[in-house]
Amino acid sequence: MSSKYFSSRHTGALNRIGNILIPGEEVFPSFSELGCVEHVDRILESMPKPERKDLKLLLFALSFLPTPLLKFWIYTIDKLAHWPSGVGNLARLIRIGLKGLVMSLYYSGQKGSEYKGRTPVELIGYDAHVYLENEKNHFPSREDELAQRTNFGNL
Amino acid sequence: MFDFIIIGSGVSGARIAHQLTQEGANCLLLEAGKHFKRENFPQSEIDYSAQMFWGGGLELSQDARLGFLRARCVGGTSVVNQALLDRFDEDAFEDWRFHTGIETFTEADWEPYYEEVEKSLSIQTIPIEQQNKNAKIFTKAFKEEGYFWAPLKRAQANCAIEKGSDCITCLGGCPRGSKQSALVTLIPEAEKQGLRIETECDVHSIRVKKNEITVHAFQKGQAKEWKAPKVALAAGSFGNTKILSRSKLKKPLPALGKFFSCHPQYMVYGLFEEPIDAHKGAFQSVQSKDKKLRRFGFKFENVFAPPIGTAMLIPGIGSNHLEAMKKYRYLASMEIALRDEAVGEINVTRSGKIKVKKILTHQDKQRLQEGLATARELFQAVGAKKIIQGEQGFGLHLMGGCAIGVDGKDSVVGPDFQIHENPGLYAADSSIFPSAPGINPSLTIMAMSQKASQEMLS
Numbered sequence: 001m002s003s004k005y006f007s008s009r010h011t012g013a014l015n016r017i018g019n020i021l022i023p024g025e026e027v028f029p030s031f032s033e034l035g036c037v038e039h040v041d042r043i044l045e046s047m048p049k050p051e052r053k054d055l056k057l058l059l060f061a062l063s064f065l066p067t068p069l070l071k072f073w074i075y076t077i078d079k080l081a082h083w084p085s086g087v088g089n090l091a092r093l094i095r096i097g098l099k100g101l102v103m104s105l106y107y108s109g110q111k112g113s114e115y116k117g118r119t120p121v122e123l124i125g126y127d128a129h130v131y132l133e134n135e136k137n138h139f140p141s142r143e144d145e146l147a148q149r150t151n152f153g154n155l
Numbered sequence: 156m157f158d159f160i161i162i163g164s165g166v167s168g169a170r171i172a173h174q175l176t177q178e179g180a181n182c183l184l185l186e187a188g189k190h191f192k193r194e195n196f197p198q199s200e201i202d203y204s205a206q207m208f209w210g211g212g213l214e215l216s217q218d219a220r221l222g223f224l225r226a227r228c229v230g231g232t233s234v235v236n237q238a239l240l241d242r243f244d245e246d247a248f249e250d251w252r253f254h255t256g257i258e259t260f261t262e263a264d265w266e267p268y269y270e271e272v273e274k275s276l277s278i279q280t281i282p283i284e285q286q287n288k289n290a291k292i293f294t295k296a297f298k299e300e301g302y303f304w305a306p307l308k309r310a311q312a313n314c315a316i317e318k319g320s321d322c323i324t325c326l327g328g329c330p331r332g333s334k335q336s337a338l339v340t341l342i343p344e345a346e347k348q349g350l351r352i353e354t355e356c357d358v359h360s361i362r363v364k365k366n367e368i369t370v371h372a373f374q375k376g377q378a379k380e381w382k383a384p385k386v387a388l389a390a391g392s393f394g395n396t397k398i399l400s401r402s403k404l405k406k407p408l409p410a411l412g413k414f415f416s417c418h419p420q421y422m423v424y425g426l427f428e429e430p431i432d433a434h435k436g437a438f439q440s441v442q443s444k445d446k447k448l449r450r451f452g453f454k455f456e457n458v459f460a461p462p463i464g465t466a467m468l469i470p471g472i473g474s475n476h477l478e479a480m481k482k483y484r485y486l487a488s489m490e491i492a493l494r495d496e497a498v499g500e501i502n503v504t505r506s507g508k509i510k511v512k513k514i515l516t517h518q519d520k521q522r523l524q525e526g527l528a529t530a531r532e533l534f535q536a537v538g539a540k541k542i543i544q545g546e547q548g549f550g551l552h553l554m555g556g557c558a559i560g561v562d563g564k565d566s567v568v569g570p571d572f573q574i575h576e577n578p579g580l581y582a583a584d585s586s587i588f589p590s591a592p593g594i595n596p597s598l599t600i601m602a603m604s605q606k607a608s609q610e611m612l613s
Contacts, residue, residue: 023473028481039201046205046212050508078472085218092219096547100213100467107462107480108201124483126462128321128434130330 005044010056011037013063018102020071028123035112036105043104055097074098157183157351157383159611160370162358162398165231166597167584167604168389169337169345170272174608176348183381184345184352185372187390188227191234193339196328200461203327207235209393216499216513221419222549223511225393229354230338232391233597234328236551237439237458238310238335240278240598242269246449247592254414254589256561257570268602276335280306281440285316289433290440292425292487293457296533297443305444307456310335316437323438323461353379358394359507360402361386363577385611388557388574388582389604393501393509395586396556399567399574400503407576408567414558415499415513416591417550418492421523422460422468423530425539430484433459452494452518453526454593455533459488468545479543486543489533491526492552494593495519501556513550552596554588572607583607 003011018031031037044052062070080091109121159175161168164186172184188207197203204212209225216223226232243265251260286294297304314320314333325334332339346352356374368386372379388395396412405411443455460468462483469479479486499513515523527544534542560566563575568587574580583603585596592599 021472022477025474025477028477042201043205043211048210051211075472089218093215096213096215096219096222103466104201104204104212104463107466109199110201120480121462124462124480126434126483128323128461129319130324131315131318131320132331
């Protein structure tokens, strides 16, 4: 995969963090097996520049940790996130940042080019959609909309 | 030169633009986000979160205990919310009279504005036969525990729920155009009357001179400048505070950025034996309507979140987290919204970064504990086999920062909606809220904007 913003070192670290947060089991793929990191630019594109820079720096630093140490670090951050302030603030910020990135990709409904199975969104049974009729009959006129107004009274 | 410039195209800005253009005024509407239409809303949760919200989806308080969701698109919050419209009650108005010294904050004084706004929209409730299972659990639990509930009043028309529409999809904009967002109601009508809209336009600051206000902005990186004798700030709590701070008005307006509140919201999930499918149908249709809970300082709404949102809220790491997510269809949920004390503060750094200091006060924490205990009782009463408390608090109703009031020492906006000592500069959005009403704010923002438009025309 090629990302406009992440190097392979960044994506490698993200895949390892993702696998700790979502190791996969039974039919559910692990984060890296799903290959969803291929879609990371969809998030990074809209991320404010300073935050993207901080994230890259963090992933770069974490990329040097061996996986057992990385796992220990993530569990420590999760514990520290319950602290009141100072260290707690930073831990919460890191936890939300990394969890947000991993969960957004894993539950995005997207998969990597190599992955052949069903996506986690399909596996958990999320099937929301909006009914759309023929464009012509579908959109009511402004008058029809107002006519449909329910008299809700004083609830 | 325009007659009016409106900064921000959401619930307030769109209404002001609509009212002014209907009176024949030459108006310019500036919006930081893109102009999505129902035909081209981003299709998935990952894309609409990134593209339609500030901060790429989520902004955080300084201590990262609260996440804020702030829309960034033409139509603003009205495009991505659930269009819930509630009038303020006497309790909320009484609180505002106390905080502002403005005696006209009464139900009777605001009745004509509410009525005018309500007439302009299609407002519906979800009939009992169309409530989804999550709502049925909610109402059953309320009945079991002796609390009162009521259907939510929603600005919508022709949602086709009976034909299988799932409203959760519309959190990224309603592709049917059924949600009565400013995007499908006010803005097209205002455009017909000649409203000019400039999108992807980030307003940096304003300069107020006698009979002329200059708006400085960056549009896709290019510096731009527009002038008008009157300008309405409708960029919300964060946006208005940022613009006024960058306009060097922090010193003359000492209350700028103060009295921030956000109705902190917390999700509580109940895990059931059978599928609930809370994401199906009208996913948000009922709320608490109980005097006792109102007195306690919190309310409940039945609501749910799509997969990414749910995954963010479910606590745990690894298998524990995945176990809960596997049961997505078996989860019911309700949300506790606190009526918080307005002691938060919005600050803007020299580089323009918004920093929000929002800590729950002792009273807020008591209310939260009481709310969480009540939610547990409610789910237990209807047989939930496990109760999961959401990990992250979030704020969707961002209020204050430019509070309305009589005295310039503790307010930014005067009773006529003009910024103190800045004639011609107006605000009537949620940033002017002096305290948290504990009620969905959209309808009152619309009513205030309706009234402010008249002031601007006078």
